[in-house]
Amino acid sequence: MLNFDVAIVGSGLAGLSTAIKLADDKKIAIISKRTLSESSSQWAQGGIAASVSSVDSTEAHVNDTIVAGAGLCDESVTKFVTANSASALNWLTKMGVNFTKQANTSELHLTKEGGHSHRRIAHVADTTGSAIQSALIEKVNNHPNITIFEDHIAVDLITNKKLKIIKTEKNICLGLYVLENTSGKVVTIQADVTVLATGGASKVYLYTTNPDVSTGDGISMAWRSGCRVANMEFVQFHPTCLYHPHEKSFLISEVLRGEGGILKLPNNKPFMHLYDIRGDLAPRDVVARAIDFEMKKRGIECVYLDISHKSKKFIMEHFPMIYERCLSLNIDISKDPIPVVPAAHYSCGGVMTDFNAQTDVDNLYAVGEAAYTGLHGANRLASNSLLECLVFSDAAVSHIVAKHKAHREILPRWDASRVTDADEEVLITHTWNELRRFMWNYVGIVRTNKRLSRAMHRIDMLRDEVNEFYTNFKISNNLIELRNLLQVAELIVKSAISRKESRGLHFSKDFPETSNKKYITILEPANFVGAIEKKHTIKKEKSTSIG
Known part of the structure; x- marks a missing residue:
């Protein structure tokens, strides 16, 4: 220890x-x-x-x-x-x-x-x-x-x-x-x-x-x-992730829009002014939903973020890393618009x-x-x-x-005496891919009760499989991450089901209006009821300012 x-x-x-x-x-x-x-x-x-x-x-x-x-x-x-x-x-x-x-x-x-x-x-x-x-x-x-x-x-x-x-x-x-x-x-x-x-x-x-x-x-x-x-x-979906087969998760910074970048359709027409008075500088939830709506409405795979109207010197001074990364993919952002799509970004x-x-x-x-x-x-x-x-x-x-003071309790070692080597690691990979795909399809930018219910059903089935795997086989990095992702997925879906309105990053087609009642969604582990405070807010003690 x-x-x-x-x-x-x-x-x-x-x-x-x-x-x-x-x-x-x-x-x-x-x-x-x-x-x-x-x-x-x-x-x-x-x-x-x-x-x-x-x-x-x-x-x-x-x-x-x-x-x-x-x-x-x-x-x-x-x-x-x-x-x-x-x-x-x-x-x-x-x-x-x-x-x-x-x-x-x-x-x-x-x-x-x-x-x-x-x-x-x-x-x-x-x-x-x-x-x-x-x-x-x-x-x-x-x-x-x-x-x-x-x-x-x-x-x-x-x-x-x-x-x-x-x-x-x-x-x-x-x-x-x-x-x-x-x-x-x-x-x-x-x-x-x-x-x-x-x-x-x-x-x-x-x-x-x-x-x-x-x-x-x-x-x-x-x-x-x-x-x-x-x-x-x-769950915040960043509006502008680079859409390219060789770049699965490269972010195009919001600062690019802050410095004059314009979101456009494939026909070169701007569209954000149709959704919000702040246009391209609307908050991320508004921009992500607008892009998602345009993509589904028009059957397009992406939209475009254009800053080519700025000088090349300006672009290279302000966005050197984005410029170089895009150029390596044959996209010259001083001349060409950047293909972008929304992607999950922040919890x-x-x-x-x-x-x-x-x-x-x-x-x-x-x-x-x-x-x-x-x-x-x-x-x-x-x-x-x-x-x-x-x-x-x-x-x-x-x-x-x-x-805080030292407690120095003697803690038990991890017991792996009753587990064996995993016989089929491929099950972990398949479950991981299935989870991420149905979360994207059912619990994404726009949600419905039916989609959330389907996601919860799949999570329940996969949880049993993963728990059995976790109990009987030696643990690995991939298994630990999969177990955690399944737990987080369940928490996201349960929270989404409980919110009967559309607000901020949560948009439900079944409850499109925003309620006059403001509340936070709190989930409490059932096994610990009574062991922790049964109140909806933790007492907030003033903390020392930093500096």
């Missing part, structure tokens, strides 16, 4: 920033499914929303967030996050992130994205995520108190309720089991505190902008351990947390896309996600340092 003060599952911005902020005082483990650089944060092109311009304000940022969130954002959380945006940027600057500046000045170059009323997106050209990850990875690699477990996947959390130890009504996280992918060994990690920074679950869909590691691991593990989840029906729901990033289980925190904080409501405003990671990582750190 390995012992740490804090075990952090995930190596994106949420995980790495939490580790760096804790490392001077705590012994840290970072568990990364592949390398540290493989995360959704690494792929982020746009930037970080921060109301730092003299013509902008926190109030405007709050209002834009709430409008984009279709009225379901927690206003107190939204104010808390946006008020700390300048401090978040300052911290990253101290870490060595060199944000793009205005020509010949030291002022930040701020760009604009859909749903924003002002230019407030701080960025590093069109590779912001990569620049941030590179800076933070260098820090964690050189810190003596941080141990990195690359190519390891978390299997499940260990709690006192599961082990039936520690006589208390509380449900307490004691650590986790982790599979070393190369050897197949399962390691027991004892930790005083565990932080889930595992990102979202968009790989549950056939088409996604996310990397292969986005399989909802943290959400599923938390749910199995007794945590409530909220708003899982709100607005997740594990319920408070202002300190605490979940329903003691000693268990969730930060980043895996968490439901209340910031995003029914639709995430562009570039608020990286900001949320930074603000809530700091909130978690403050609480961990102030509140």
Whole structure:
């Protein structure tokens, strides 16, 4: 058994920033499914929303967030996050992130994205995520108190309720089991505190902008351990994923539309003005539904995003990575429009947390896309996600340092004495493909009761098959991910079925109107009723501002 003060599952911005902020005082483990650089944060092109311009304000940022969130954002959380945006940027600057500046000045170059009323997106050209990850990875690699477990996947959390130890009504996280992918060994990690920074679950869909590691691991593990989840029906589909047979998930940043890009039909006619007064700069849910409608109405495979009316110099200065990637596929964006389609992009729901990033289980925190904080409501405003990671990582750190003491329970080893080698791994591949395809067809951008019912029926059947496989055979990375994806799919579908309206990212043809009643969708694990708080909101204690 390995012992740490804090075990952090995930190596994106949420995980790495939490580790760096804790490392001077705590012994840290970072568990990364592949390398540290493989995360959704690494792929982020746009930037970080921060109301730092003299013509902008926190109030405007709050209002834009709430409008984009279709009225379901927690206003107190939204104010808390946006008020700390300048401090978040300052911290990253101290870490060595060199944000793009205005020509010949030291002022930040701020760009604009859909749903924003002002230019407030701080960025590093069109590779912001990569620049941030590179800076933070260098820090964690050189810190003596941080141990990195690359190519390891978390299997499940260990709690006192599961082990039936520690006589208390509380449900307490004691650590986790982790599979070393190369050897197949399962390691027991004892930790005083565990932080889930595992990102979202968009790989549950056939088409996604996310990397292969986005399989909802943290959400599923938390749910199995007794945590409530909220708003899982709100899956954001990014409007503009490159449509090309050789590029399955390359994102075309929203900043491209913010800098003048125009969505067009194959006949070269713009169409977004027909759907929203904000045109191409409408929020993502509006744009994604408009594209989906036009594709189905006209029987076309994609639409086009055109920025060729801008100079080549402008394009290469602002979008060097997008330009080069498209050019490698024989698409010169200075001359030609870019073929794009919507793709699953971001999970607005997740594990319920408070202002300190605490979940329903003691000693268990969730930060980043895996968490439901209340910031995003029914639709995430562009570039608020990286900001949320930074603000809530700091909130978690403050609480961990102030509140937690060592428990040092002796935890049992993983028992693999009654399982055998899998006889047909192909079953995992087939089930994975089936799941992602019917989720895309039945639980996508536009939903119906009939489609959701069909999806739930298939999930029930596949769950039994996968549970039998998990019980009888040695676990693998693919099996763990499939098990987690099935759990997340069930949570998404159940949440979608329970919402009898259309709002934000959830559009139902059976309930096309938006209800006057505003509510969040909360699911509570049946096995833990009575073991966790039976109330609809976690008490939100004010957390220390970052800086």
